[in-house]
Structures are given as structure tokens and as C-alpha cells.
Amino acid sequence: GQNIDQPTEMTATEGAIVQINCTYQTSGFNGLFWYQQHAGEAPTFLSYNVLDGLEEKGRFSSFLSRSKGYSYLLLKELQMKDSASYLCHPIMDSNYQLIWGAGTKLIIKP
Amino acid sequence: GAVVSQHPSRVICKSGTSVKIECRSLDFQATTMFWYRQFPKKSLMLMATSNEGSKATYEQGVEKDKFLINHASLTLSTLTVTSAHPEDSSFYICSARTDRGAGNEQFFGPGTRLTVL
Numbered sequence: 001g002q003n004i005d006q007p008t009e010m011t012a013t014e015g016a017i018v019q020i021n022c023t024y025q026t027s028g029f030n031g032l033f034w035y036q037q038h039a040g041e042a043p044t045f046l047s048y049n050v051l052d053g054l055e056e057k058g059r060f061s062s063f064l065s066r067s068k069g070y071s072y073l074l075l076k077e078l079q080m081k082d083s084a085s086y087l088c089h090p091i092m093d094s095n096y097q098l099i100w101g102a103g104t105k106l107i108i109k110p
Numbered sequence: 111g112a113v114v115s116q117h118p119s120r121v122i123c124k125s126g127t128s129v130k131i132e133c134r135s136l137d138f139q140a141t142t143m144f145w146y147r148q149f150p151k152k153s154l155m156l157m158a159t160s161n162e163g164s165k166a167t168y169e170q171g172v173e174k175d176k177f178l179i180n181h182a183s184l185t186l187s188t189l190t191v192t193s194a195h196p197e198d199s200s201f202y203i204c205s206a207r208t209d210r211g212a213g214n215e216q217f218f219g220p221g222t223r224l225t226v227l
Contacts, residue, residue, distance in 0.1 A: 033216070042203045042218040043154070087154070 006088050009105045012078055020073045020104045022088030033089040034062050034073045037103065043087055046073065075106075083108045112138045114206050116219035123194055124227055131189045131222045133204030139184035140206030144216065145177075148201045160187045194226040 005023045012018040024032070031050040035043035049055055049064035049071060061074040073086055085103035113136040123129050133143055145157045145166075158166045158179050166179035176198075178190040187206075191198055201223050205216040 035218075040201075042221040045217065 004088060004090065006086075006104045009107065011107045011109060012075075014078055014080060014108055014110050016078050017074065017076050018078060018106065020075070020086050020088075020106065022071045022073075024069050024071075024088070024090045029066060029069075030091045032062075032064055032071050032091065033087075034060075034071075035087040035089060037085045037087060039084075046086075078108050080108050080110070082106065112136075112206070112208050112217040114140075114204065114217045114219040116204055116222050118222060119220060120223045120225075122225045122227065125195050126193055128190055128192045129194055129224060131191070131202055131204075131224075133187045133189070133206070133219050135185045135206040135208075135217070138206075138208045140187075140208060141184060142207045143181060143187040144205045144207070145179060145187070145189050146203045146205070148203060148221075154203065157189075191224065194224070196226045199224055199226045 003025045006020065010018060010020060031048060033048050034046040036046050037043040046060055047055055047057060047062035049062050052064055052066055054061055054063045059076045062071065063074070064071045071088060075082055083106060085105050087103040115134045115136055117132045121129055141162050143160045145160065146154045147157050148154050156169050157172045157177060158168045160166045160179050160181040162181045162184050166181065168174050176192055178192060179187065181187040187204060189202060189204070201221050203221040204219045207216050
């Protein structure tokens with residue numbers, strides 16, 4: 001199957017940390033992207049994981065467990081501008097068929 | 111980073127007319143470009159995968175004759191919405207894949223908002 005599970009919406013406080021989880025069921029897994037999308041704008045690339053483990057990029061980190069079909073995006077020191085939707089995007093097989101989760105809407109409160 | 115542009119950013123047209131949207135990779139060659147459609151508060155929906163010099167691969171449920179895709183060069187792909195109707199009103203986003211960096215990174219255009227009256 002190609003089911004992708006992300007929470008629909010999350011709320012966090014400015015300055016705090018939030019973890020957005022994503023589980024997927026894909027065969028021929030070939031990597032996973034996280035994108036950020038502000039309302040009315042195109043998505044922007046955040047991270048790409050193909051190996052197990054944690055990839056850190058400044059305030060954002062992404063983790064992947066291939067065996068568990070699980071990834072998370074960790075956002076630290078949250079800022080108001082981080083209010084956006086976060087899309088989990090696994091890629092399956094060599095055809096790079098593209099599957100998108102519905103995204104998690106993250107609301108940051110002061 | 112790699113830059114992808116789209117033109118126009120916004121277009122309003124009458125029902126029955128055709129609209130062409132351009133997607134360009136400005137500082138890299140993209141052998142593959144993707145076209146997405148996004149409805150309000152919905153996830154991105156892949157419409158088609160466009161490979162330079164060959165016919166586009168359309169996703170199930172996407173009408174090939176209605177959404178014409180041409181990928182004539184390594185830096186340009188076009189999407190033409192033919193005989194547009196109000197239900198075609200949407201946010202159309204293209205992306206281009208580069209072999210640089212992670213090898214699978216996609217870079218997105220800013221999107222084109224189409225409104226069909």
C-alpha cells in the first residue's frame with residue numbers, strides 16, 4: 001500500500017520544540033522528503049533521508065527508520081514563521097513515483 | 111540553490127479558453143519535471159511526470175487531452191490547460207529534479223493560480 005499517516009494539525013508554542021511524525025507503507029522505498037508549505041505558496045524543500053538515522057540542519061532535523069516505515073521532522077526553537085504545513089513525501093521504486101501525504105498543519109502560538 | 115520559475119504566477123481566463131503555464135529551471139538542467147495540482151486545504155496531487163524529449167506520464171484520472179504537457183528542452187516544460195472550465199481553477203505547481211546534491215532533490219516553482227470564470 002501507499003498509505004501515509006501524519007497528524008492533521010499540531011499546535012506548539014513559540015520557542016518550544018515540536019516533532020511531526022510520519023508513517024508510510026511503501027514497497028521499493030527509495031528515500032523520503034520533508035517539505036514546508038506556507039499557505040498559498042509552493043512547497044519548499046527541507047530535508048531528504050535515504051539512510052536510517054538523524055539528519056540535522058540548523059533548527060530542523062529529520063529522522064528515518066526504514067525498517068519501521070517511520071520518519072519524523074523535529075523543529076527546535078520554534079518561530080512564528082514556522083507556522084505552515086509540513087509534508088512528508090516518500091519516494092517509491094526506481095520510477096520515482098511521487099506520493100504525498102496530506103501534510104501536518106503546524107500552528108505556532110506566542 | 112537551484113531555482114525554478116513559473117509563468118504566469120496568476121491567470122484569470124474565461125471558460126472555454128486555453129491557458130499555457132511555463133516551468134523553467136533557471137540554473138540547472140532538469141531531465142525530469144513534475145506537474146502538481148493543489149486544491150485549497152488539500153494535499154498536492156501529482157498530475158504528470160515530464161521527461162525531456164519524451165511523452166509525459168500521466169497519473170490515473172488525469173486527462174491527457176485536457177492537460178497537455180510539453181518538455182521540449184532540459185530547462186523548460188509547459189502545461190496547457192485546454193478548454194478550461196471553472197472546475198479547473200486551482201493552484202498548479204511544477205517542480206524539477208536535479209542530479210546534484212542528494213540526487214533526488216526536487217525544487218519547486220512558485221506556483222500558478224488559475225481562475226476560470
